[in-house]
Amino acid sequence: MNLSDLSNQISDTIVMETKLDNEKKEILSYAVETFILSITGTLLVVLTSYIFHVMIPALIATFFGGSLRRLSGGAHFNTPFKCLMSGAIIYTFIGFISEQAIRFELVQVKFGLPFILFCLITVGILAPVDSPGKPIRSKKLRRTLKILSIIFVLVVMVVLNFTQLNLLKVSSLLGxxxxxxxxxxxxxRKEVEL
Structure with a gap:
């Protein structure tokens, strides 16, 4: 059974219990699938980062990167499993890089500025990026997502400006x-195939 079938089955059960209409069933099915993917992705990051002893920085990077992804969109693989596996590997690698940067004292006072500027320019020009499976047709929604992406990066900048925790700074910026x-x-260009 694939993920779509599982989420449809769960939403069918809920619909029968609550007597929702078909439109709400579709929304519920999408929410269930998104929830399952989020939980599975987080568990994969926890597992891979635990194996490599970088769970905390990997989860920080996942939280910040994943939060921005909800607003800005981005590259997609052709299956959810490939996407989840690549995310787990990449965020574990980011956790490793974060710990090494701190260990070798590569974090300086102005460390985050180039990262923040890169992120602001990138989301300002490119966000949001949709996919063939989830196109953004509304100009208003597209503009709102762009503005929220920029605000998110600015909020991260402000938060990191007030923290002394280098692990938080490095992991979130890399995320x-x-x-x-x-x-x-x-x-x-199209959904990435591996």
Whole structure:
């Protein structure tokens, strides 16, 4: 049974219990599928990052990168499983890089400025990026997502300006930077196949 079938089956059960109409059933099915993917993705990040002893920085990067992804969109693989596996590997790698940057004292006072500027410019120009499976047709929604993406990066900048926790700074900056890289057209010509 694939993920779509599972989410439809769960939503069918809920619909029978609550007597929702077909339109609400479709929304519920999408929400169930998104929830399952989020939980599965988080568990994969926890598992892979735990194996490599970088769980905290990997989860920080996942939280910040994933939060920006909800607003900005980005590259998609041709199956959810490939997307989840690549995310787990990449966020674990980001966790490793974050710990090494701190270990070798590569974090300086102005460390985050180039990352923040890169992210602001990237989301300002490219966000939001949709996919063939989830096109954004509304100009108003597109503009709103762009503005929210920019605001998110600015909020991260403000939060990081007030924290002394280098692990939080490095992990979150690398998480949102990775997410911004997924916005580039080279990764969005069509759904990425592996």
């Amino acid at each position: 949102i930077t990775y997410q911004c890289i997924t916005l580039f057209p080279i990764f969005n």
